[in-house]
Structures are given as structure tokens and as C-alpha cells.
Amino acid sequence: MRHVIALDVGGTGMKAALVGADGTLLYESRRATGRERGPEAVVEDILGFAAELRAHGEERYGRSAAAAGVAVPGIVDTANGIAVYAANLGWRDVPLRALLGERLGGVPVALGHDVRTGGLAEGRIGAGRGTDRFLFVPLGTGIAGAIGIGGAIEEGAHGCAGEIGHVVVRSGGPECGCGQRGCLETLASASAVSRAWAAASGDPDADAADCAKAVVSGDETAARVWQEAVDALADGLVTALTLLDPRTLIIGGGLAEAGETLFTPLRAAVEARVTFQKLPAIVPAALGDTAGCLGAGLLAWDLLDTSDTLTTEVTG
Structure with missing residues (x-):
């Protein structure tokens, strides 16, 4: 069976x-990223993990993977296949595409940004399927976005399109790792809600999921913390829908696991803020x-489709 290798590298785990x-x-298959061992060890683990998948495919299907796709966090130069920078992994300017291609025996390799790659999947086979314009926003440790237009994900001129987490929504607010204050991800990410609820509840181990449960149970303090995050997110x-005019907003990540505890007040808050803008559908990631x-995996198949098309054009 023809197949490709797909790798999604996160700050704590690899899928x-x-x-x-x-x-x-x-x-x-899944395993820990092991970032505490340093960036060189993480890169070696990625290469080794990919090689194991190649061997598994050869054993099970009698053929090597036709291509590989890998999604990584941080700043990514997809055109040149370089993982430019990732604060949570500690690497800089890693030629990951070349390294993977060499380890995998020369198969073509596609490198992508983790959120934009996730957005590609949601747009084609997930919650955005059949939608011509969407914005995918996962609410996790941080907040980023993937702008889907006509079946493709917009990367921008410098590979930074969709960084909605660093839109300032509260001037003078909490300090962000990017150097600004009051960025969206400092107020509405899952980690931001966890910090706020831990402080408000007096339980240092409390997290966003605990806050959501407390909201459902009628806790007024939890409701206040939750609503502040929802208002910042809205x-x-x-701001994003004013600039991009998406037909659908797809919300994912850990915070979205709260279901209607998040989506009901979020839809109301967004609707209360729009004036001339058209209200998009706001749906959970699928x-x-x-x-x-x-x-x-889609990146890898797209790479093969492009290669096949170019070969046909040249030989035809």
C-alpha cells in the first residue's frame, strides 16, 4: 500500500x-519529545522516529514510504525546509528537511508549521471541509492561527501569517514572551486561564479544565475568570474577522474541550462586538x-502530487 510518513512535533510529545x-x-505511534535533553537530542529523536516508521512501513507493506511530512512549532522556513526557531525546543536554524531526507534514504520531505499544518487538516478533512475561507485558532499553551483560503493555508511574506496570539487586546496587560504586553495569548490561552484560576482559587495545581468544571457548578469566581478570558478572546x-472576513472560525486546542461552556458565551461575545462585519460560524475543531x-501527511501527499505534475509536464 502506498503511504507517507507524518510527524507532528510538539513541546512535550511527538505524534x-x-x-x-x-x-x-x-x-x-507517540513518544515524549524529551526537550530537557537539549535541541540536538530532540532532532536526533525526530530522525530516529521517522526511520522507525519507514522500517515499519517496509515490513508491513513491502515498500518504503513515498514521502514524509513533518510539522514543528515556532518559526519555520517552509520554502527552504529550515526549522528557524522554537523557544520551547531551544533550536535555531535546523535544516530539518535535509536531515530527514538523508535519514530516510532520499525520499521527498515537506516541512510545515504545526498550527498551519493542523489548520490544513481541519480545512480539508475536518471542521472546515467545504469552506472556502476559514480561520483555525487552537487555544493551548499559546494561541496561533491558520488562515485557510481556497483549500490552502496562507503563510504570509515571511512565514508568520496567522499569529493572532500576539495581537494586543489589553494595552498594558500581562507581559508576553514576545516582548509586548496584553497579547491575546497571555489572557485567553489554556495556560493563561490555568494561571488565572490557580491564583483566584488559591490552588496552585488548578488548571483551565478545573475552571471550566467550576463554571458549570456555578462558582461565581470561576465564572468571572472564565468570562474575562472569553471577552479577551472575542x-x-x-479583529481577525474584520481583517480576514472568514466564513468559519474553527476553535481548537485544550480550552475548546470545555465544549459549550466555552462556545455559548464566546458566540455571544463575538456577536455583541460585530457591527458591519458578517458573523461567521464559530465551530469546534473536529x-x-x-x-x-x-x-x-497531507503536506507529504501534496509534495508528491506537485512532483508528479511537474514530471508529467516535463516528460509530456
């Missing part, structure tokens, strides 16, 4: 799969934590 031509996950999303891996 890998063999993906069939129809998008089916033929084989899945402000950021209205693929969960498999989106990045599925997207990496």
Missing part, C-alpha cells in the same frame, strides 16, 4: 503516523490532537 492516500491513519477574534499529524 507519528503512516498515512494512506485517502488520509487514513494506517499506523500511529476581542482578538473580531480532529483533536491528530490534526497536526494528519496535516503533515
Whole structure:
């Protein structure tokens, strides 16, 4: 069976799969990223993980993977296949595409940004399927965005399109790792809600999921913390929809697991803020934590489709 290797590298864990031509996950595996051992060790683990998947495919299907796709966090130069910078992994200017290609025996390799890659999957086979324009926003440790237009994900002139988490929504607010204050991700990410609820509840181990449960149970303090995050998120999303005019807003990540505890007040808050703008559908992501891996597989298949087209044009 023809298949590709897909890898989704996160700050704490890596997800890998063999993906069939129809998008089916033929084989899945996970392991810790091990970032505490340093960036060089992480890169070696990525290469080794990919090699293991290649060997598994050869043993099970009698053929090597046709291509590989890998999604990584941080700043990514997709055109040149370089993982430029990732604060949570500590690497800089890693020629990951070349390294993977060499380890995998010369198969073509596609490198993508984790959120944009997840957005590609949500747009094609997930919550945005059939939508011509969407914005995918996962609410996790931080907040980023993927802008989907006509079946493709917009990267921007410098590979930084969609960084909605660094839109300032509260001037003079909490300090952000980017150097600004009051960025959206300092107020509305899952980690931001965890920090706020831990402080408000007096429980240093409390997290966003605990806050959501307390909201459901009627805790007024939790409701205040939650609503402050929802209001900040709505402000950021209205800025985005004013600029991008998406037909659908797809919300994913850990915070979205709260379901209607998040989506009911969020839809109301966004609707209250729009004036001339058209209100998009606001829906939960459909693929969960498999989106990045599925997207990496799509990148690999797209690479093969492009190569096949170019070969046909040259030889035809």
C-alpha cells in the first residue's frame, strides 16, 4: 500500500503516523519529545522516529514510504525546509528537511508549521471541509492561527501569517514572551486561564479544565475568570474577522474541550462586538490532537502530487 510518513512535533510529545492516500491513519505511534535533553537530542529523536516508521512501513507493506511530512512549532522556513526557531525546543536554524531526507534514504520531505499544518487538516478533512475561507485558532499553551483560503493555508511574506496570539487586546496587560504586553495569548490561552484560576482559587495545581468544571457548578469566581478570558478572546477574534472576513472560525486546542461552556458565551461575545462585519460560524475543531499529524501527511501527499505534475509536464 502506498503511504507517507507524518510527524507532528510538539513541546512535550511527538505524534507519528503512516498515512494512506485517502488520509487514513494506517499506523500511529507517540513518544515524549524529551526537550530537557537539549535541541540536538530532540532532532536526533525526530530522525530516529521517522526511520522507525519507514522500517515499519517496509515490513508491513513491502515498500518504503513515498514521502514524509513533518510539522514543528515556532518559526519555520517552509520554502527552504529550515526549522528557524522554537523557544520551547531551544533550536535555531535546523535544516530539518535535509536531515530527514538523508535519514530516510532520499525520499521527498515537506516541512510545515504545526498550527498551519493542523489548520490544513481541519480545512480539508475536518471542521472546515467545504469552506472556502476559514480561520483555525487552537487555544493551548499559546494561541496561533491558520488562515485557510481556497483549500490552502496562507503563510504570509515571511512565514508568520496567522499569529493572532500576539495581537494586543489589553494595552498594558500581562507581559508576553514576545516582548509586548496584553497579547491575546497571555489572557485567553489554556495556560493563561490555568494561571488565572490557580491564583483566584488559591490552588496552585488548578488548571483551565478545573475552571471550566467550576463554571458549570456555578462558582461565581470561576465564572468571572472564565468570562474575562472569553471577552479577551472575542476581542482578538473580531479583529481577525474584520481583517480576514472568514466564513468559519474553527476553535481548537485544550480550552475548546470545555465544549459549550466555552462556545455559548464566546458566540455571544463575538456577536455583541460585530457591527458591519458578517458573523461567521464559530465551530469546534473536529480532529483533536491528530490534526497536526494528519496535516503533515497531507503536506507529504501534496509534495508528491506537485512532483508528479511537474514530471508529467516535463516528460509530456
